[in-house]
Amino acid sequence: MTAQPILSAHNLTRDFRVGKRTIRAVDDISFDVQKGECLAIVGESGSGKSTVANMILGIHPPTSGTLSFHGEELPVKRTLLHREKIQLVQQNPLSSLNPRRSIAASLRLALDVHKHGTRGERPQMVQKLLEEVGLDPSFANRSPSALSGGQRQRVAIARALACQSEVVVLDEPTSALDVLVQARILRLLDDLRTMHGLTFIFITHDLSVVRNIADRVAVFQYGKLVELADTEALFENPTEEYTRSLISAVPVVSTEEVELRGRLSKTEAADGGVESPGA
Amino acid sequence: MSADLALSIRNLALSFKSWSGTSQVLHGIDLEIKRGERVALVGESGSGKSVTARIILGTLHELKSARISGEVWVAGREMSSLSQSERQALRGTDISMIFQDPTTALNPVYTIRQQFHEVLMRGDPKISLSTAEQRSADILREVSITDTERVLESYPFQLSGGMNQRVMIGMALINEPQLLLADEPGTALDVTVQAQTLRLMRDLVRQHGTSVLFISHNLGVVREFADRIYVIYKGRIVETGPAASIFDDPRHAYTKALLAAIPRLTGGGIPEIQEDSEAFFDPMVTHEDVSA
Ligand SMILES: Nc1ncnc2c1ncn2[C@@H]1O[C@H](COP(=O)(O)OP(=O)(O)OP(=O)(O)O)[C@@H](O)[C@H]1O
Numbered sequence: 001m002t003a004q005p006i007l008s009a010h011n012l013t014r015d016f017r018v019g020k021r022t023i024r025a026v027d028d029i030s031f032d033v034q035k036g037e038c039l040a041i042v043g044e045s046g047s048g049k050s051t052v053a054n055m056i057l058g059i060h061p062p063t064s065g066t067l068s069f070h071g072e073e074l075p076v077k078r079t080l081l082h083r084e085k086i087q088l089v090q091q092n093p094l095s096s097l098n099p100r101r102s103i104a105a106s107l108r109l110a111l112d113v114h115k116h117g118t119r120g121e122r123p124q125m126v127q128k129l130l131e132e133v134g135l136d137p138s139f140a141n142r143s144p145s146a147l148s149g150g151q152r153q154r155v156a157i158a159r160a161l162a163c164q165s166e167v168v169v170l171d172e173p174t175s176a177l178d179v180l181v182q183a184r185i186l187r188l189l190d191d192l193r194t195m196h197g198l199t200f201i202f203i204t205h206d207l208s209v210v211r212n213i214a215d216r217v218a219v220f221q222y223g224k225l226v227e228l229a230d231t232e233a234l235f236e237n238p239t240e241e242y243t244r245s246l247i248s249a250v251p252v253v254s255t256e257e258v259e260l261r262g263r264l265s266k267t268e269a270a271d272g273g274v275e276s277p278g279a
Numbered sequence: 280m281s282a283d284l285a286l287s288i289r290n291l292a293l294s295f296k297s298w299s300g301t302s303q304v305l306h307g308i309d310l311e312i313k314r315g316e317r318v319a320l321v322g323e324s325g326s327g328k329s330v331t332a333r334i335i336l337g338t339l340h341e342l343k344s345a346r347i348s349g350e351v352w353v354a355g356r357e358m359s360s361l362s363q364s365e366r367q368a369l370r371g372t373d374i375s376m377i378f379q380d381p382t383t384a385l386n387p388v389y390t391i392r393q394q395f396h397e398v399l400m401r402g403d404p405k406i407s408l409s410t411a412e413q414r415s416a417d418i419l420r421e422v423s424i425t426d427t428e429r430v431l432e433s434y435p436f437q438l439s440g441g442m443n444q445r446v447m448i449g450m451a452l453i454n455e456p457q458l459l460l461a462d463e464p465g466t467a468l469d470v471t472v473q474a475q476t477l478r479l480m481r482d483l484v485r486q487h488g489t490s491v492l493f494i495s496h497n498l499g500v501v502r503e504f505a506d507r508i509y510v511i512y513k514g515r516i517v518e519t520g521p522a523a524s525i526f527d528d529p530r531h532a533y534t535k536a537l538l539a540a541i542p543r544l545t546g547g548g549i550p551e552i553q554e555d556s557e558a559f560f561d562p563m564v565t566h567e568d569v570s571a
């Protein structure tokens with residue numbers, strides 16, 4: 001990994017004030033992301049994953065620390081180019097879609113803003129995007145509230161694809177989907193990644209998905225990066241106790257998976273058997 | 280309806296009217312939950328799970344474009360025969376719902392403390408501020424939120440996705456409802472917190488005989504939590520039976536395809552998916568309930 005990373009975080013820290021108190025949501029986190037890779041971020045709820053995503057997007061400035069893109073420091077005020085090159089698919093798609101705009105209008109707006117295609121081509125590009133995420137063209141004129149949770153999520157993914165981005169941050173992109181549609185979307189994302197050389201930062205609680213899509217995994221706990229490793233190594237041989245307890249708590253469906261959990265929790269039981277840290 | 284049924288749905292159909300025509304969403308479903316039973320509704324995204332829950336809760340009746348037919352019996356009452364205010368009175372007390380998207384269920388302009396107070400007053404209009412405070416903090420601790428003081432004084436935007444989801448779970452459980460509709464209650468939770476919320480729901484079932492309709496795409500969780508399963512595809516129930524029996528011996532083509540698509544913790548890549556097949560529309564399969 002000697003190549004210039006496409007994105008790096010250097011000592012990122014972010015504080016929030018709530019009432020009279022200050023909480024440290026992200027605490028001195030550093031990592032590199034290589035072009036074309038899929039880096040998963042997993043970890044406790046409230047451990048700072050979405051806050052890191054928001055800092056990468058420039059939605060919140062870091063309290064301290066910096067981010068760089070292609071080796072250049074990202075300014076607090078992002079240019080349109082940055083906003084085009086780094087895209088976010090949000091955790092709650094309903095809050096990120098304009099309720100008064102139809103699905104087609106939202107996608108069209110993304111194409112307009114970033115000037116993709118000619119005016120004449122754009123209606124067709126919208127249809128093509130809907131098709132790519134497996135939504136029937138009849139959905140085009142609906143408002144977001146007339147869609148199911150999973151259908152909305154697919155619109156959010158389509159919108160990120162509409163901008164020809166380089167880095168896409170996906171915050172729980174497939175947890176609202178049934179596993180059949182999920183597999184289709186994951187394959188689509190994987191194909192797009194290879195075809196367009198996209199880079200993904202994939203935030204999720206679903207470790208079974210992580211195992212099958214990520215190249216590397218970053219584990220967060222209490223705002224800190226506690227472990228960062230290649231996917232295979234992390235699942236077969238996690239070094240951190242917390243990672244071990246996460247993997248061995250995943251609800252599974254097959255005997256091989258139960259065995260994997262068993263292997264990990266056995267070593268865990270030897271050091272006292274941790275259940276839920278922070279509980 | 281027999282006395283041990285907490286919920287009974289008969290031939291429920293739903294369509295939405297719009298200027299461009301009518302779209303049929305539910306094609307006549309039957310579904311039952313016994314007292315103290317945990318039943319999962321799983322299936323395709325967009326197949327009609329959330330709308331079913333919203334019909335049971337009585338909120339979809341208020342949407343002008345919705346056409347609902349069939350019967351929904353909750354605790355001996357047929358929902359469409361009730362007035363809007365009678366339905367409202369059941370909500371948050373006898374029936375409560377954990378919504379798929381916390382941002383739609385929580386009010387952005389009130390603190391979590393104010394919202395808990397309002398929910399508690401539905402169960403006990405004369406509840407004191409200090410009791411409300413105490414009970415809110417207690418339930419938050421039960422959903423693994425230790426920093427209760429901070430969370431209570433926060434607005435939803437100041438909390439993470441999973442914290443909001445846990446707040447909502449707490450609100451749904453705090454009045455010990457008889458029927459709990461849990462729509463994707465764990466999507467934003469890490470696995471250890473998710474396990475804790477499932478334990479909490481199990482306790483509620485055990486201590487109060489609560490019945491749960493559990494909607495989830497996470498089939499690993501469903502396998503651990505549910506007694507019985509209904510599989511739904513495009514507004515039709517395609518397979519139903521005890522959870523173990525469905526997982527060990529899926530018989531409907533759609534259920535088979537669904538189970539084959541589960542990504543594995545042991546790896547092996549993203550599962551290969553075949554195109555939707557005509558066989559997904561095959562008639563419903565019912566597994567014998569050997570325990571009954
Ligand atoms: N705008 C804000 N104001 C105050 N506190 C905030 C704000 N945004 C986030 N926080 C706090 O920062 C911490 C980290 O939140 P974040 O949303 O990054 O967590 P997360 O890892 O994405 O969790 P989840 O898995 O539940 O989505 C939490 O304690 C949260 O309450």
Ligand SMILES: Nc1ncnc2c1ncn2[C@@H]1O[C@H](COP(=O)(O)OP(=O)(O)OP(=O)(O)O)[C@@H](O)[C@H]1O
Binds near residue numbers: 145331344
């Ligand atoms: N207000 C509405 N107007 C028109 N159609 C609607 C409306 N609400 C929902 N629908 C449609 O009804 C169908 C069922 O929606 P529902 O939300 O019940 O799906 P779901 O099974 O919960 O899916 P998911 O798993 O994605 O949450 C979907 O095709 C959706 O687009």
Ligand SMILES: [Mg+2]
Binds near residue numbers: 049091171439
């Ligand atoms: Mg988050």
Ligand SMILES: [Mg+2]
Binds near residue numbers: 148329462
């Ligand atoms: Mg739904």
